[in-house]
Amino acid sequence: MYFHLPDLPASILGVIYGVLGFVAAIIAYAKLSQGPNLHAIPAVDSSSWLGSWWSGFKYLMNAQNVIQKGYERYKPEPFKVAEINRWTVILSNPEHLEELAKASDEFSFMEAFNDRIPLEHLLGPDLYHNPYHIAVIRLHLIRNLDVIYPEIRDEMVASFAELLDLRENEWKGVTASSIVQKVVCRTSNRIFVGLPLCRDPDWIDLNIRCTVDMIMGGIMIGWFPKSMRSLASRLFTKVPQCINRGVKLLRPVIEERQKYLNEYGTEWDDKPNDLLSWLMDEAEGPELTVERLTPRMLAINFASIHTTSSAFTQALFHLAANPQYLQPLRAEVEDIVEKDGWSKVAVDKMRRVDSFLKECLRFDGVIATLSRKALKDFTFSDGTFIPKGTLIAAATSSLHHDKNLYKNPDVFEPFRFAEMHEEDSNGPKHRLTSTSVKYLPFGHGRIACPGRFFVASELKLMLAHVVVSYDVKLEDSATFPPSLRIGTFTTPNPHAKVVFRNRID
């Protein structure tokens, strides 16, 4: 059920929107004032009644500018930025970030996330209170990477071929973001739920759309008091329909596996080696039901599909805008594959491919990561005090463009990390999967993204395949497509085209 305003004259609608805006401003201010006492931390813009609301609006429109302004003015001290209904303290001091990344009981990633997108009320409390899927991703997905490599590649190559559907040597323009989302969804789900579900158009559509529905629904129900959020989620968001669709599609797969599990225990011939199987092996009691496994699977897709496809779409734009990098990438891939085949060993050796992707995430990846909520009062070792309840994030994009941390930070230098790897005796620390307070797209420390080893393999296989199989360029006279941003969410341009043809040389 959704609310629609009836057709009313513009003047009456204007009054209604005015009143709603005023009420929203009051609620927002009330929420801003209810939070922890952050008076000692300077604000980037005004912290007055109306000023903070206006600053929140500016943050929504251009968070990067607001954070950069604070970074230039206050670094290395923390500063606060107003969002529409909350303050966030931004950290810019690498020492603070290192301490934050190491802290255990004092800060929570999940609490901070839940404050923005209340997954607990959207997908149910089990996911939030019993996140056993994180351990499964951390242990099984990484441990099985070698074995699942051929499947990742098989699905990815088939998806590109089908979705691009190129004829002879003709150039064909495609909407990059849409094609990449489908390739990523299919390829990732080959490892998440296996064949044939990973190719089911309904499953692909569900997982691509559901992320957007969860973000929009989450932002909306975040305005409601906690006690009303589950009801609001059922009434005003599309998430319950997503879960029902998911249950319908997953039920036959899960029930068949449950039959084998009951009959043979955790091992049987031809047992699928995928994330769903590993989750079912670890699930206990009611967690093993279709109704509990489905939201978990949707949540894993939520964490992976848009993040991975955004990273690859942006890489594709960089490649198409800079065709001079195609040749050095091709040379590396062909040389390595000739000796080692399309194996994990081979892809691990592809330093230019690794560096290209890593630079794309540094250059125009996320704006703020290391999002945490302080669960108790915390004092950094230099005496900086953070009160309980404070929302914190790192000034990721500003750090990634700081000339004290990177040479020529505002220039896209795709092989910079490969060169650092060559010059450094501790080369591996420059790999895509290595995090540090200078490199934060995957977060850092105890809670750093557990999917990053899988995603690095997937992205590297995709880029290596594209460079050896296709010629790519932007449309004639097109310039680098600008990303879309709302608050700290950033997404590559959803309309821009990349032109492909089968490689001719």
Ligand code: HEM
């Ligand atoms: C390019 C793709 C991806 C990016 C940029 C990314 C980024 C991140 C970041 C920034 C965090 C928070 C870490 C922190 O604050 O320290 C995170 C957490 C997480 N990511 Fe990823 N991620 C990606 C892909 C994936 C994939 C493919 C999966 C699943 C297979 C995944 C699963 C998760 C999970 C479950 C968490 C929560 C960890 C926890 O609560 O301890 N991510 N990711």
